[in-house]
Structures are given as C-alpha cells and as structure tokens.
Amino acid sequence: MTFSDEALERLRQAAAPWGAVPMAARLRLVRRFRCLLRRRWRMLPALFPQRPAVETLTAELLPLLAACRFLERNAGKVLRQRKVGMWGRPLWLPGVTSRVERRPFGVVLILAPGNYPLMLPGIQLLQALVAGNVVALKPAPGGEASARLLVDLLAQAGFPPSVCVVLPTESGAEAVAAGFNLIVLTGSVQTGRQVLQDAARTLTPTIMELSGVDPVFVLPGADLAHVARRLVYGARLNNGATCIAPHRVFIRREDEAALLTVLRAMLSEKPLLSCDSAGRTRLAALVERIKAAGGCAETVGDVVIFTQVEGLHDLLDTDIFMPWLALTGVSDIEDALVLEAGMSYALGASIFGPVSEAARLAQRLRSGSICINDLIVPTADPRLPFGGAGSSGYGVTRGPEGLLALTRPVAISTRQPQNSSLWWNMKLSAM
Template structure:
C-alpha cells in the first residue's frame, strides 16, 4: 500500500490511498509540466500588485488566512489522517505550528522588511544617507515533502508571501490532497492569486526549479543535491532543509525519567518521520541501565494506529517501512538487541512497531543513516568527550539534544556539537522558536528555513540606496589631474581608515 498515485506516469488524475487502511483518500489532478511556465507567468504578474500593498497590507491578508486555518482545523486534520495514516495526536500538531509562525510574522513583518539605515564608515562619508532595502523575489518555488503536508508547505510559504513574493508550491506526490485544501482556503479567505499549486513528481519539480527566482526545498540530502545542481544552471539561489540523524546526549546528572520521556516522544512522534526526530542516543554509563529501563517502560505503553486513541500512526508507505526493516535487521545481525518491537505491525497497513535497540555502535546503519522510522537506538558511553565525538561523527548536522541538571554545563556541550540547533532538556522544541532561524549544517542543509527576520529576508534581494544629505562636497572624490590633490586625498583616506585599527591594536 502506498500514498502515491495509482497512475504512472503522473498524468491526468490519480487516486491517493490511505497507508493505514489502503482505502482511497481522494482524487488529484496532476499538473502537466509544460503548464508550469504559464502558471509561473501568472504568479509573476500578480506579484507586482502584492508587493505594492506593502507589509501592512499583506499582513491583513495573512491574518484572514490564519483565521480560515483556525476555523477549518478539524477538516484539515481529518484529511491529514486520511492521506497519511497519522494518529489524531500527530495530526493535531500541524495547524497550531503554522498559526504560531503566521502570528509572529504578522506582528513583525513590517519592521523586519523596513529599510535599514546604516551609518557612514568614515566621518567624511557622513554627507551620504545609506539605506538597505529588502525587495522580494518575484516567484518562490517551494518543493515540500510528505511527512507534514501542512507544516512543511506553509511554514515556508507564509514567510515568502509575507516578504511580498508569489509562491509556486509543489507538494509531495504522496500528499497532494492537503495542499489542495490549503489552496482552497487561501482563495476562500479573499487572498489574491499569488499562491498556486503544481502537482506531480520529478518532472514537475524540475519545471518549478526552472521558472522560479528562489527555491526552498525540504527532503533528503541526495535529492537536495540534485535540486541545487539544477538551480545552479540559472544561478537560482536555494535554501535546503535536508536529512538528519539527530543525536541526544544523556549525562550522568540528568533527570533520567524526563530524558526517557523525551527520547521516546522524539523518536516515535509521527512514526519517526520527522527531520529533527531523535535518531540515536548516547548515555553516560552511570545512568545507562536506568535510562534504558525507563525508555522500554514508556514504549511498551504506546498505542500504534491511525486516527483517535493512538500515539502514532502509519508510515507513509511500504518503501519507508522497508528502510526501517533494513536498518533493524542490519543492527541485529551485527550484535544489537531489540528490547521492543523489531518487526512490522500485525495486519494490513504500513505500520512498524516502536523499536528500542541496544548494544549498538557506529558499524550499524541504524546509527549512521537516516532511518525516518519508529526506532530508538541507545549506545552506552564512558565520557562526555566520547559522546560529543560520536554525536559529531555523522555527515548530518540538523539538531541535537543534551540532558543535564546543570544547564551551563549542557550549554558548553551544546556549543561543541556540529549542528544547526540544540535543545537542552527537551527535544524538537527549536521548531517552536519562531523568533530564531532553523537550519542545518553539513549535508543537513544550506541556509535557514524559517524564524526571525531572517525567515523573511531570505526571500528578498538586497538593494542599497545611497543618497546625498547635502550638495556640499559632491564630486570631491572624482578624478583630479592635480598630483598634489591626489597625494592629499590618498594621505587623508589612509589616515582616516587606520584610526580605529590603530586604537584596537594598542
């Protein structure tokens, strides 16, 4: 059973099926790749008026859309469950996150996008007024994944729309139905046609890249590299939020029960299909046995299934289940033990039981490759230095977690970890911090995703405007045939430029 179309290639219409039950979730009409150019041209035309509204005018439109999302939350979550096989608990997380992000940008976008006034670098340049303006890129292409059909589409689209861009959204071909509902809400809330969909697979993604002025991609590191390569043909800038293998470090002075609860939720939430999920845990030897026992206790209390009454639901399709099966089988073959789970769920549907693995090491795929499934491998370490070394021994660098009762000690360890964000005594919470950028290091991405003024300005081109304060002194630095004037100018500029360095160097 899959959540993809039953029509190959992606032409005409297709049926999307529920990965938990195999029942049809709905019909989608696929976009002809040849039509993407026309769609982008319409967006480009509409974007001019959208930019001209200014930040305050766009904020009103986004506020109406946020109200629509809130009113239709139940409808959206019902469709999420049908399309992805999520539990009701997991489905309930997406709309509130988007409302948090939208609310933050609605409050702050006017200030974030206002021109920056910059001081003169040297006293004699104070006759100039220097302003940095943030001008939106006309069309932003967003290629979104399937694991969070609402959040992964709108957390990027909201920022681009707030910045004054038009957005061409290409949702995953596995979850196109939710995107159709979000698009309907945009138009029903009275918003202009600066948001459009392109439904399909690789060919449509390539067409979106070819017609956009900026690309935001979320997905695997391998596909991200292909996106960047294609965008580079036109020197189109990209922001990539890619794979992760997020480590968690549990120190000997940690609150072990809290750490165990966090590890289980962070690993099993959304069936482990979260870019910043807890994918490996390093526990200091003195609390290792206690931590493992607490984790097993929590996992054994989890209820797996779609919809109401369950902690987490199905995986998106059998191909994703197969990755989890391969990682677990590899670990068991190399000496690991499964204390819970270790196999597919009983019955139909793309389910995999929550699996706790111990006696693991870095020779195993479960510790080095992104699993994106409900597994929790736990490794015993003898020192903090070993934990940090192993945490950094990865091509990924998205986020991490450190658990300790000593917050300052945890902060020092956090700043030794090679990743874009670290949570202390918590997991995944950096996604809720709308005032700060979220991004990855190494093969986990390029740039920051959303959060803070950076989440708006990333979609803008920077334009510096230098204007005179007075007509006095204009032309003083133009060509002058006098050797005496040239010598005087060079001496003055060198002395002025060296004033501050000489002070600091003393």
C-alpha cells in the first residue's frame, strides 16, 4: 500500500472510537489546545518571515484562537440532536416520534492552502475533530511547519495521535483518489476542478473554498479617503495573497480621478512587499495583456493599479493572488452590476457608501461574503460561514454552518407498539 492508503486505514480504525467520545470531552481538549497555542505566540512570526510579525499575529493567531472559543461555547448546541415533536406531525403517523442526529462523516481529507497555512487549515481541522471526524491534513508546499505545529499542539492538548495525520505535500492526487468520506479543499479553481474530477470516481463529497477576484462598489457619498485606506490595506495584506482581497473597484467616472490620487499618495508611503516570484510573473503577464488591449497600468508601492479598463473586464476575471487593483469608471450602479454579472467568481464583495443604499445593493450580489464600509471582515469573525459561488466554489467552512457541513444528518423515527393497530386501521379505511 502507498503511504496515503496506510494513513487512511489507520484513520478508519480510529474513526469509531473518536466519534464515540462525548462532546464535552472533545471541547476540553480544544480548550487546552487554545491555551497551548496562545503561549506559543512569540514563536509564530518566525514561521512566516516574509510577513510583518503583527500581520501574522492578527491574520493567523487571533482568528484561530477566536475559532477555538467559538467551538467551546457553541459546538454542543449546534450539533445537538433535534427532537421532532407531535406538532405538525401528519395525522396518519400517530404514535411516531422522531429525532435528527448529526453524525460525523468519518475520515476527512483537508487539502490546505499556502497563503494562510496555520489559520485556515487550523480552523477546519478543529471543526472536523469537534464534529467527531478524524483528519488527514495535506499541507501546501511551504506549509509543512505550520501543519506540524498544529499536530504537535493537538497531541500536547491530549488529542489521541491517531485522530490526525499529516500527509506529504506531494500526495494530494493520491489522497483524493484514496476514498475519504469527505474532502475539504481551499485552493485555486484549477486545483478544484482536478480534485472534483478525481473525487467523482469514488463519489466522495467535497467542500470547495476556491479563489476570488472581489469587487468593490463605491457609491455616491462614500468617504473616498476611507475607501482608499481600506483598499490599500486589503491589497497589501499577506503580500497580496488573500482570497477575498479587493481587486475590481467600480466607481463613478467623476470620482475615479479623486480616488486614484488618494491611492497614489497612500501607497507611495508604504514599504515594499515580499511577493513570490511566480505571482509576480503572472501579474506581469496580466499587465502586458491589459496594456495590449488599450488599458493602463502603473505600480505604486508594489501595488499595480489598472485604469482605463472599460471593455476589458473579461481580462480581469483571473485569480492572481498579488497586490493589484483595477479602477473601473461607471455611469451608475446598474452599469457596474452588468459588468459584475459577467464575472465567474463570487467569493466576497465590498460596498462603500450610505448604509441604507449599500444594504439594498447587497441584496443583489451573489457573493458569499459581503461587507459594507469595510472588507475582509468574514475572516476575523468565527461566527460567520465562509464560502462562495460560481468559480469560487461551493459549500462553507467556519461558523455554525461550517460545523454542520462536517456532519451528515440522520433521521430516526420510532413507532410505539400500542399504536400499530390504530395506524393500520386508519390506512385500511383510507383505501
């Protein structure tokens, strides 16, 4: 057997005993994990030398700690069995009582991303374990140290070593084909298509958290200085490698020049980023395509700003995880919505402007996460589900909905013996 086959067999043997552990006991282990992780905060920045230390703590550590606290407080209620009472029960089912249980899938494969290799798989891993699953974690290249840290902390917290194994980074295709009970992928559209194709051979259900090329809608009345500050923050976060970073900015033509001026001033004061070379190559190719099609591109503080891209929106429908913004001048919001409807991605979106008007616009967007007068908020709040539509995937992780997604519902109905004859009499009289 291959390594992934052996790991899968060991996990299958561990699934039933772990699934039988009471919820309260699982959550005590999560609490210990959280305490151990919090004590390690000083060493975490060393895992990510290309990032400012404060960014690692705010983008990796704090969201993971918050997710632990969310599970400790809410997992028992979210996964509690639901009793179906007599009210609303069909008349031809006298004496029948029912309940709906949430049961673990069993053995879950987590295909982790490379951009946030501690926080993203850490939350998914803990939710899967709390739901009663056992896990195989396949880190992305460069994420091995984060994966080892997660597993080491689990063991120190008291989780049985058999409930989580780390697979080699190159074992993804082999693991997908092995026949897990559920696959959770955070990755690119290209990877998602390949995983779906391979998982279909074993009818393995999947959760796909894929890329985004998020739009930003700037309404009349928006504070352009505030918009620019948030765009600069979002475009530069994690060296541009954030799936819900802002990229396509829709703004009235008469306001475009003013926003561009503020962006240039803010970006020129920022230090240079540490973007990876492969991403720089992809972004450079996009710059050439935009210029060849008649658009303009300039680099300010390591952020590429595209302008004059009206009619070139199809070129922007690409998931390049780099710091870039495309300012599109529109006549009104309806013009912007027409352009947005032609895009394949629908992960996140942001709207800046009067709250009531922004709320009405939010009802018309198909993105899985929508922020009003801010951006990237969903990654910071463990109560919120996270997922997209279209080329951004399907299913959710995180929040109550993400926890439920790691279980399957089982309905159990019981008829009291003394009511059996009454049921048959009612059935015969209806024939």
